[in-house]
Amino acid sequence: MTTTDGSWKLVVMGLKSKAVAGRKGLIAQVLKDVGGDAAPIRRARRVLLTMSVDALSGTPRFIDVHGDGEVCLISFADLLDILADPPPTLAEVMGRATQ
Numbered sequence: 001m002t003t004t005d006g007s008w009k010l011v012v013m014g015l016k017s018k019a020v021a022g023r024k025g026l027i028a029q030v031l032k033d034v035g036g037d038a039a040p041i042r043r044a045r046r047v048l049l050t051m052s053v054d055a056l057s058g059t060p061r062f063i064d065v066h067g068d069g070e071v072c073l074i075s076f077a078d079l080l081d082i083l084a085d086p087p088p089t090l091a092e093v094m095g096r097a098t099q
Helices: 007-016 023-034 041-046 049-058 076-084 089-097
Strands: 061-064 070-073
Touching: 007 023, 007 089, 023 061, 023 070, 041 049, 041 061, 049 061, 049 070
Parallel strands: none
Antiparallel strands: 061 070
């Protein structure tokens, strides 16, 4: 599943509202597809401004913290969209996926 231009938020919101097996993994995969590989924390410190600007423009970024886990850098507006807005209709999700 590939997503572009903010449609990833619609896909995540759609998955969030569905009761499907593996939903958590599917959401994680969408975020990873959009955000790419996690930057090691040492590299992330050097490019934090760039990563932050990317997040503000709608592309989540990931930071690997010494192999203990990953941190997702996402804009506050995108987070609110995902958490607070009503889920998209199936037609909205499918319309975005075919564009």
